[in-house]
Every structure is written in structure tokens, then in C-alpha cells.
Amino acid sequence: MEKVVSGLGISLLISIMLGPILIPVLHKLKFGQYIRAEGPQKHLKKAGTPTMGGIMFLTAIGAASLLIADKTGDVLLVLAGLTLFGLLGFIDDYIKVVMRRNLGLRARHKLVGQFFSAALMLTVAVFVLNRGTDLIIPFGGQLRVDLGVPPYLLLGSLVIVATTNAVNLTDGLDGLAAGVTAVAAVAYIIVALMMGKTGVAVVAAAVAGGCIGFLRYNAHPAKVFMGDTGSLALGGALAGLAVVTKTELFLPIIGIVYVLDTLSVIIQVISFKTTGKRVFLMSPLHHHYELKGWSEWKIVIFFWLLAVAGAVLGILGMYESG
DSSP: OHHHHHHHHHHHHHHHHHHHHHHHHHHHTTOBOOOOTTSOGGGGGGTTOBOOTHHHHHHHHHHHHHHHSOOOHHHHHHHHHHHHHHHHHHHHHHHHHTSOOTTOSOHHHHHHHHHHHHHHHHHIIIIISOOOSEEEOTTOTTOEEEOOHHHHHHHHHHHHHHHHHHHHHHTTSTTHHHHHHHHHHHHHHHHHHHTTOHHHHHHHHHHHHHHHHHHHHHSSSOSOOOHHHHHHHHHHHHHHHHHHHTOGGGHHHHTHHHHHHHHHHHHHHHHHHHHSOOSSSSSSHHHHHHHTTOOHHHHHHHHHHHHHHHHHHHHHHHHHHO
């Protein structure tokens, strides 16, 4: 437990310390956030706020994990997920911010990169780390299901790609994605400790600490945004934590906020294309509440509480499964 606390504390401190160094650099380089005109109008005033701030907690998570955790295959796989998807997000941000192409990577190119990264992670997990192809069933007592290699690689890839994109969708309000991910990471500290995977718990603690430290600058009113560099990296890390603990089926519970935001987008698109009507005032779901008149802080705190509820439920499901 001492290593876990150290991992969280070191990551938190590094993340906080990097703020006064990185934010002025991002300002100087004019790496400002582009705000979509079709989004909530009050967000237009956020245009120009430095983005790509995810570099802060990426550095913090990596440094704390490598300093504190034993360099097991599981630990390195989670860090690989963080790095691979963080790199993909960095390329996307670079195209948007530096090359001034507002949409960044084309959707198909981003998906190819995501599925390649996911397949690479899962191949290493199954064939190098001998993870197997079984999944723990939430609330299933000792029940597990062994999918076999092809179905597991397919399902695992879908889970990883869905998770990274869902975290990215959730990153729409100051402090929302960082706070929700910190809660999910704390849940994975407990899950990993329940499974005796101390090194994995340290990485999860580093993720939580990095996100909490980042909130020092990202909470409303945000001084910096994480960008796709940060959101895709956090999704990759969470997916990696799920893979090494065999809890891919728990991610929709622990990450309930990500699920709700993603479902709102899917429902909105299907409804508009089939009926010409919108179910929500705007999607993702957090923007719906904005247009209903909720303050940004009220929405963020509400979703943080939802995240805590999902995390507790996921841990209970793990307890029943253990």
C-alpha cells in the first residue's frame, strides 16, 4: 500500500509542478484550443486556451510508475497503452493546432491507428504475457468466460477503441474528463489490489494522481486543456488496466459517465437521421445540461458523483466475482 500511495503522490506533484513550466510554453507557441461554432455559444470565450496539456499528466504517470512500480509485463502494457494512444492524440492535436486543420486526423486514419494500437496491446497480452482469453463476469461469483483467441482479440479491440473515444467525448467541460478518470483510476487501484497486482495498482494510482494534479489547472475556469493528447492517453491507460486485470466487462460500469456521454451521441444521431428530431438539446449529454441552464461546475460535480457511483458498483461487482 505504501507504493500505491507513493505512486499517487509523486504523480500528483509532478503534474502540479509541470503546470507553471508547460502552460507558458504552450501560450508562447500559440497552441490554443479551437472551439467548434456548433457547440455551446458560451464556449467560444474559451478559444485560444492552451491545449495539449495532457503532456503534464502523461509525464507524471510515466515517471511515477517507472520510479515506484516493479517493471512487470502488466505494468509495461498499461504504460504502452498510455503512450500509444497518447502519441496518436498528440499527432491529432498537432495537425489541429500547428497545421491549422481544425478536424485533425481524418476519422478513418484515427480509427486505423486506434485499432492497430489495440491489436498490438492485446497480442502482447495474450501471446507474450500469457494473459489468456478469459473475462471476469461482473457480479458472477467465480464465473469467468473464455472466449478463445479470435473472439477475444475482436472484443478486446472494440473495448479499447470504444474506451479511448468515450474518454475523448467526455472531455468537453473544464475538469470533467480529468475528474471522472481520477475516480475510475481509484476504482482500478482497489481492483488491482484485490487481485494481488501491486504494480498495476501503482500505475492506476499514478493515473489518479496525475489527473488530480492536472485539475489544479483544468478545473473551471480552465487555464489549460488536455487535448486529444491527454484524453486518448487516459482512455488507453484505463483500457490497459482492464486488460491486465481481465475486467473489460467492468469498464461500462466503472466508466458509466463515458457510457452515458457516448450513448447520448449515438441516440442523437440515430434519432435525427431517422425522424429529423433531436432527443437532447445537444450531445454529448453534458452539453444537454449546459443548454438547460446548469452551471459548468454543477454539471461537472454531478458527473463526478455519477462516476463515484459507477466506481463503487464496479468494485462491488468485482468483490462478488472474487
